[in-house]
Amino acid sequence: MTNSERGIAAADQLCSTCVGLIGVDGAALSMVHEGSSTGTFGSSSEASRRLDEYQFTFGEGPCLDAVATRETVLVPNLASPQERRWPLLKGALLDDGVRGVFAMPVMIMSVCVGALDLFRSTPGPLDRDALAGAKLAAELAAAPLLDLIAGAGELSADEDSMVRRMGSEPDHLAELDRVEIYQATGILISALDVDATEALVRLRAHAIATGQTAIEVARAVVERRLMLERDTSGGAGGGTR
Helix, strand or coil: CCHHHHHHHHHHHHHHHHHHHHCCCEEEEEEEECCEEEEEEEECCHHHHHHHHHHHHHCCCHHHHHHHHCCCEEECCCCCCCCCCCHHHHHHHHHCCCCEEEEEEEEECCEEEEEEEEEECCCCCCCHHHHHHHHHHHHHCHHHHHHHHHHHHCCCCCHHHHHHHHHHCHHHHHHCCCHHHHHHHHHHHHHHCCCHHHHHHHHHHHHHHHCCCHHHHHHHHHCCCCEECCCCCCCCCCEEC
């Protein structure tokens, strides 16, 4: 088993354990670089993976905030009128039955590399023991993420060298997951005569407009089931399934 395979298996197991021990309905482990989610590398279920993927699609969410602030993000009642963060993500999560969401930053030495997201179908805070367990799980998540980083970059198993590489040459982290996104972006660059940034914006916009994740739209583009159309009006672009 390679480092990457071992890391993914351990990340999935950690998320499944969180559901059983912390009393949540779903968990996912994502990596974040320069304010953007670079991949969902562990999940307790496909539903949890989809919930985490929304954060990449919308470019907002608790995992991004947890990494940006290096602090725990706790939202016990997402439906509360006082909760105004992440308007796009909030609607999608509520539509999928999520009422509480919690994110714990994952640190590798001095680098915040991602977050552990926990989802609940009923509102309510994590009690003291559950919160302590979630924070411990986030600490334990550093080990599988190190395996993933080592496997993706063919780096030394030495933790210090990996963390130095992450701080100075972090681009390889973006290659760890979401291969379909990069493939679809390349197809759209050629088909629509746009740059990479515009191609990704259009892919995300189509996902939002059709109630899908960016990964789902990217797969449809790569499999030639969907092609976004040129849009001279400045909108999101159309497409056919």
